[in-house]
Amino acid sequence: MVSLVPSLTEAVAVTAPGLLVGVTDWCTHPAGLDAARIGGTKNPDVAAVTALAPDLVVANEEENRAPDLDALRAAGLRVLVTEVRSLPQAFTELERVLTEGCGLAAPDWLAAARDAWLGVRPPSRRRRAVVPIWRRPWMALGRDTFAGDLLARLGVDNVLAGHQDRYPRFDPAALPPADLAVLPDEPYAFAPDDGPEAFPGLPAALVSGRLLTWYGPSLVEAPQALARALAGATPRP
The missing domain is CATH 3.40.50.1980 (Nitrogenase molybdenum iron protein domain)
Incomplete structure (x- = not known):
């Protein structure tokens, strides 16, 4: 195979x-x-x-x-x-x-993944996030994406979910209102000094791209690990 x-x-x-x-x-x-x-x-x-x-x-x-x-x-x-x-x-x-x-x-891990996500209880206050996947040019999650669905289940709504494109280009200075930037480490390797600075005033959650975008055994640990990363988003000046 x-x-x-x-x-x-x-x-x-x-x-x-x-x-x-x-x-x-x-x-x-x-x-x-x-x-x-x-x-x-x-x-x-x-x-x-x-x-x-x-x-x-x-x-x-x-x-x-x-x-x-x-x-x-x-x-x-x-x-x-x-x-x-x-x-x-x-x-x-x-x-x-x-x-x-x-x-x-x-496999057992598939049942465990289903159980892990069935146990998700999102926070009472939902947040609105921009979720870049690339820069130079800036691109983000748009409509109808697996990663966007995971975030929504964790209480985070994608501000570009209504865009006509699934992975639109965008201008960080012209985004819809948001209160969070979610920055995965793949496909672009966003890091503490490469990404958060483009969203002044927004807390930035650096997350594992594998946990956010892969579908497989990583789904077992993804809900808890992503929830911790989102909760620990670092405010930007």
């Missing part, structure tokens, strides 16, 4: 070590993964994937490009494409990949 999605790589590798024969250069979890590297999520080496002769390639409609997936199908490979834009959809697609795609039993 080959995975073109870091989240799905972790989900499969944790559930069935040794099943994956190929993964992308961005597949960093679990540590010590023993599989061929076949390029990036946006530019996989189709010939290298085909040479591995996997019985299944797992992909995502957002992470991967349709022409690459079409090329893999044309090479005779079976491609399973997921769509994950909300937490319930993540659970459904993870189970589909693991049980229907891989022929595995639903």
Whole structure:
């Protein structure tokens, strides 16, 4: 099996070590993964994937490009494409990949993740946040995103959730009213001295991009860890 999605790589590798024969250069979890590297999520080496002769390639409609997936199908490979834009959809697609795609039993960590999120009780006062994912140019979460759904369940509403684009460009000086900046460390590696300074007056919560944007075993720890990071947002002068 080959995975073109870091989240799905972790989900499969944790559930069935040794099943994956190929993964992308961005597949960093679990540590010590023993599989061929076949390029990036946006530019996989189709010939290298085909040479591995996997019985299944797992992909995502957002992470991967349709022409690459079409090329893999044309090479005779079976491609399973997921769509994950909300937490319930993540659970459904993870189970589909693991049980229907891989022929595995639903793992214990998936049940634990469901339980962890069922136990979430958001604070009584909701907050409004801007959630950048890139700078130079500035880009942020917009409408209909998995990460936006997670934040909403934790009591944080995305101020750009009504934008027509899912990942719009924006001007930090011309944002709708917000009282929080949520800065993940991927895909752009926001850090204490690189990001918060662009939002003077707003508390800044530096969060793990894996916990905010990955769907897999990280969902077990994500609700508590993200809630702590959001609660500890540091005010900016």
